Amino acid sequence: MSLDRAASPRVVRPPRLRLGVNIDHVATIRNARGEGYPDPARAAEIAMAAGADGITAHLREDRRHISDADIDALAQLTRRRGKPLNLEMAVTPEMEAIALAHLPHAACLVPERREEVTTEGGLDVAGQHNRLAPCVDALRAAGVRVSLFIEPDPLQILAAAKVGAQVVELHTGAYCLAVRERRASAPDLLEALKRGAWEAADLGLEVHAGHGIDFETVGPIAAIPEVAELNIGHFLIGEAIFTGLDPAIRRMRALMDAARDEAAA
Numbered sequence: 520m521s522l523d524r525a526a527s528p529r530v531v532r533p534p535r536l537r538l539g540v541n542i543d544h545v546a547t548i549r550n551a552r553g554e555g556y557p558d559p560a561r562a563a564e565i566a567m568a569a570g571a572d573g574i575t576a577h578l579r580e581d582r583r584h585i586s587d588a589d590i591d592a593l594a595q596l597t598r599r600r601g602k603p604l605n606l607e608m609a610v611t612p613e614m615e616a617i618a619l620a621h622l623p624h625a626a627c628l629v630p631e632r633r634e635e636v637t638t639e640g641g642l643d644v645a646g647q648h649n650r651l652a653p654c655v656d657a658l659r660a661a662g663v664r665v666s667l668f669i670e671p672d673p674l675q676i677l678a679a680a681k682v683g684a685q686v687v688e689l690h691t692g693a694y695c696l697a698v699r700e701r702r703a704s705a706p707d708l709l710e711a712l713k714r715g716a717w718e719a720a721d722l723g724l725e726v727h728a729g730h731g732i733d734f735e736t737v738g739p740i741a742a743i744p745e746v747a748e749l750n751i752g753h754f755l756i757g758e759a760i761f762t763g764l765d766p767a768i769r770r771m772r773a774l775m776d777a778a779r780d781e782a783a784a
Contacts, residue, residue: 536741536779538772539605539729540566541575541752542593546584548756559585560592562756562764567602569768573624575750577607578617580631587617594621605666605750610647610654618658625664627688627750628654641669641690645678655683666727671715680722687719688727688750691740695731709739716745734758734774741775742782749775 545562549555563574576585576593590606597604603624608614609631618626628651630642644651644667651667658665666686669675679687689712697705716726728740729750741749751771758767 536746536775537572537748538570538768538775539573539575539603539727539748539750540571540755540768541577541607541729541750542566542756543575543577543584544753544756546586546589550584559589560596563593563596564600565764566768567600569765570772571602571768572748573597573603573605575605575607575627575752577629578614580609580611580613590617590621594623597624607668610642610651615654615657618663619661622661622663625666625686626658627666627668627686628684629668640692641672641675642667643675644669644682645674648678648682651682659683659685668729671711673715673718676715676719676722676724679719680724684724686725686727688729689715689719689746690730691728691732691736692730694740695733695736698736699733712740713743716743720745734770737771737774738778741778744782 542559542562545557545559549557549559559576566574574593574597576590578585578587578590593604605625605627606618606621606623607627607629608618610628628642630640655665664686665684666688667679667684668688668690669679671689676687691712694705694708694712697708712728719726725747726745727748727750728743728746732740732749732751733754737749740746755764755767755771
């Protein structure tokens, strides 16, 4: 991997850090009672009005939260509103077919195990090149922007570039957990994210970040200059119980903007 700053085809970050709001756990609450409410599409409407630049939804193989009908509704809604839909998906023939049928703005390929509570780490792109490449190629050929959810590991970042992804989303979960638990490893984990973001941009990849981000951890992540987008969901839905979804998103948006402005000053 070349780390020559002068020679590298770096991606210039947009002037405004984008916020993608993941509405999966509105569906989790709905499904707890098997009712038709709360409606994830309504949450998406509120999120976009509150400052979300796009909507993220993970259609899991076991359909534990978002359903196929939700994806139908969200795809139509985001097109009407002129906002991007980011479909998180496992690398399976079923999910590839669904993505090709709906043609979301972006598809973020993630690892998925049925027994996990939530996504536990990044894709092993380096070890699964031959499995990932056909899916990446098919999605790109259909005009879908392909993102890979990975750890900030130089080997995985290089593999993501080689497999043809346009975007990497760096897994921020370890850093966010270390901050919440006041672990001594937090600064080192933040440095790994910074280095990973620089290395990805150095290879011409757009850099996103997500998983576990809250009001306390968003500032240091938003201040990383190469990061173009944050995807945040679980914390915002949880905070909405106490303050409402609109105020929670507006506060997150304000913290992101303040951190980016301070870093650029």
